[in-house]
Amino acid sequence: MSGSADVVVVGGGIAGSALAAVLAGDGFQVVVLERQTTYRDKVRGEVMACWGVAELVRLGLEQPLLDAGGCYVKRGLSYDEVTEPVQAEAGATSLDQMVPGVPGMLDVGHPEACEALSRAAAAAGATVVRGIGRVEIEPGDAPVVRYEHDDVVHELRCRLIVGADGRTSAVRGQLGITLHQTKPRTMCGGLLVDDLHAWPADQLSEGTEGDLHYFVLPRKNGRARLYLLHDIAQKGRFAGPDRDERFLNAFRFRCVPGSEMFAAVRPVRPCAFHPFNDSWTDHPYAPGVVLIGDAAGWNDPIIGQGLSIALRDVRIVTDLLRAGPDWSAAAFAHYGEERTERLRRLRVTARVKTDLAATFTPAGAARRRTYNSVCHSDPVLAAPQIAPIVGPDNVSAELFLPDTIDRILALT
Numbered sequence: 001m002s003g004s005a006d007v008v009v010v011g012g013g014i015a016g017s018a019l020a021a022v023l024a025g026d027g028f029q030v031v032v033l034e035r036q037t038t039y040r041d042k043v044r045g046e047v048m049a050c051w052g053v054a055e056l057v058r059l060g061l062e063q064p065l066l067d068a069g070g071c072y073v074k075r076g077l078s079y080d081e082v083t084e085p086v087q088a089e090a091g092a093t094s095l096d097q098m099v100p101g102v103p104g105m106l107d108v109g110h111p112e113a114c115e116a117l118s119r120a121a122a123a124a125g126a127t128v129v130r131g132i133g134r135v136e137i138e139p140g141d142a143p144v145v146r147y148e149h150d151d152v153v154h155e156l157r158c159r160l161i162v163g164a165d166g167r168t169s170a171v172r173g174q175l176g177i178t179l180h181q182t183k184p185r186t187m188c189g190g191l192l193v194d195d196l197h198a199w200p201a202d203q204l205s206e207g208t209e210g211d212l213h214y215f216v217l218p219r220k221n222g223r224a225r226l227y228l229l230h231d232i233a234q235k236g237r238f239a240g241p242d243r244d245e246r247f248l249n250a251f252r253f254r255c256v257p258g259s260e261m262f263a264a265v266r267p268v269r270p271c272a273f274h275p276f277n278d279s280w281t282d283h284p285y286a287p288g289v290v291l292i293g294d295a296a297g298w299n300d301p302i303i304g305q306g307l308s309i310a311l312r313d314v315r316i317v318t319d320l321l322r323a324g325p326d327w328s329a330a331a332f333a334h335y336g337e338e339r340t341e342r343l344r345r346l347r348v349t350a351r352v353k354t355d356l357a358a359t360f361t362p363a364g365a366a367r368r369r370t371y372n373s374v375c376h377s378d379p380v381l382a383a384p385q386i387a388p389i390v391g392p393d394n395v396s397a398e399l400f401l402p403d404t405i406d407r408i409l410a411l412t
């Protein structure tokens with residue numbers, strides 16, 4: 001079975017489906033090859049930072065995510081063991097004021113978002129094939145993709161292959177691109193719950209107490225994703241058949257007003273833990289192939305940037321493909337350079353965040369208390385809080401210098 005297309009996208013997650021929707025809307029012939037027949041909840045990104053929302057709007061893809069149940073979270077605060085609740089509430093960030101025209105952070109279920117973007121791609125004219133088996137690529141001036149579907153091997157000739165197949169990308173592996181990776185320092189687990197009606201639906205919170213860092217990320221109708229993050233040395237801490245119950249009991253933090261509400265919620269999907277780290281490559285492309293989203297390297301999810309990174313990738317790559325007939329590897333050099341600097345800045349931000357939020361010692365708590373008291377009066381010191389909301393290119397470059405990091409980490 002053979003055919004042809006302008007672009008073959010391997011992986012129809014957030015990055016791949018968004019790219020396919022935009023390119024098909026422009027009239028390109030696009031084929032998306034997705035391994036899953038139904039998108040499953042693997043505990044992946046669901047809160048899109050304000051700068052990612054700006055990219056989403058620019059791509060014309062906000063409405064499908066709102067129709068899929070997405071809602072805006074307008075207030076972010078930090079109930080934390082080093083802060084009184086009244087102080088945390090007074091210091092809340094108005095997320096609807098951070099990026100002009102963006103009403104807040106967008107929270108939407110990951111499988112629902114993938115489904116909505118996949119449908120948007122199909123509606124725009126892309127051919128979407130779900131449930132594919134093994135994929136093989138031939139890069140070069142005349143790229144070829146072979147894939148199995150229903151026990152038949154298909155072959156597609158195209159102008160460009162887009163590897164959007166996530167962290168374990170088969171496309172990246174076949175290109176021989178190895179990612180640089182930092183050593184994981186934390187593990188994070190997420191649990192989707194219902195019946196959290198007492199929590200304000202437009203307010204997210206995160207903070208540290210004892211040896212845990214938590215996130216409460218609400219959605220509509222009492223649904224929320226709860227996360228717990230702990231030191232990597234405690235791997236397996238919540239393992240076992242009563243994992244959900246112990247997870248929810250651990251959520252009864254003294255620093256969170258009314259936290260007994262978490263013991264009464266109803267888990268709707270099983271809890272899953274992942275190690276958190278960063279990875280990157282300076283060359284997410286090769287002749288006839290470009291990598292986007294997690295396939296090109298990911299940021300430590302402690303600062304929740306993966307969706308925004310994926311959408312920025314989509315925007316830059318689609319702009320390049322629209323710009324003219326030069327789809328050679330050299331045309332993607334600008335994308336590679338911008339992405340390298342973007343991920344470097346986000347790596348620094350995630351490192352500072354991990355040091356501040358996940359140093360589970362009395363000294364770590366003291367540093368967090370001092371940091372909270374000084375960051376409001378110093379825009380450079382505040383940048384680790386602001387960069388993940390407004391984007392790494394919208395804060396002072398000074399933040400990402402070693403001296404600034406040392407200054408923050410030296411606080412006592």
Ligand SMILES: Cc1cc2nc3c(=O)[nH]c(=O)nc-3n(C[C@H](O)[C@H](O)[C@H](O)COP(=O)(O)OP(=O)(O)OC[C@H]3O[C@@H](n4cnc5c(N)ncnc54)[C@H](O)[C@@H]3O)c2cc1C
Nearest residue numbers: 011013014015035044045047165166293294304305306307
């Ligand atoms: C625990 C956790 C929490 C996170 N929280 C956030 C958050 O709050 N906010 C945020 O912005 N980011 C978050 N992230 C990061 C975010 O989930 C990812 O960066 C984002 O999903 C990347 O999108 P993607 O399309 O590149 O990859 P994916 O979402 O992984 O999609 C890849 C797709 O490719 C398909 N695929 C894989 N292999 C093949 C193959 N061989 N052939 C065909 N198809 C294939 C998969 O089935 C999948 O549909 C989190 C990550 C983790 C692990």
